[in-house]
Amino acid sequence: MRKLLVVDDEQDICDFVKNFFQERGYEVLTSLSGEDALEAIKKDKPDLVLLDIRMKGMDGIAALKHIKDMDRKIKVVMVTALEDQDKMNEAAKLGACEYITKPLVLDHLEEAVEKNFKI
Numbered sequence: 801m802r803k804l805l806v807v808d809d810e811q812d813i814c815d816f817v818k819n820f821f822q823e824r825g826y827e828v829l830t831s832l833s834g835e836d837a838l839e840a841i842k843k844d845k846p847d848l849v850l851l852d853i854r855m856k857g858m859d860g861i862a863a864l865k866h867i868k869d870m871d872r873k874i875k876v877v878m879v880t881a882l883e884d885q886d887k888m889n890e891a892a893k894l895g896a897c898e899y900i901t902k903p904l905v906l907d908h909l910e911e912a913v914e915k916n917f918k919i
Contacts, residue, residue: 834858
């Protein structure tokens with residue numbers, strides 16, 4: 801089963817995305833912080849991470865650096881409310897495979913996840 805980790809400091813977003821992808825046959829884990837995400841990755845080894853950029857504590861860019869240090873093969877799709885070209889460029893340099901802006905459009909989110917599972 802394809803394993804997806806959703807990382808966002810908003811519980812409602814985690815729950816919403818988790819329910820959406822579980823209905824489509826994914827195993828979905830959630831984390832509310834970058835620090836918790838790193839622990840989940842060590843323990844559960846997801847195939848793909850949906851990672852919010854703006855979070856309290858460790859932000860998504862710092863978490864991305866750590867994720868790629870742990871396992872370069874894990875695919876990471878960055879998610880943010882603000883379209884910031886500098887952040888997008890930095891995330892791409894660090895190995896993020898996609899960048900999606902909020903509010904989340906489920907069709908676009910599903911398309912990004914499906915595409916990156918095929919790569």
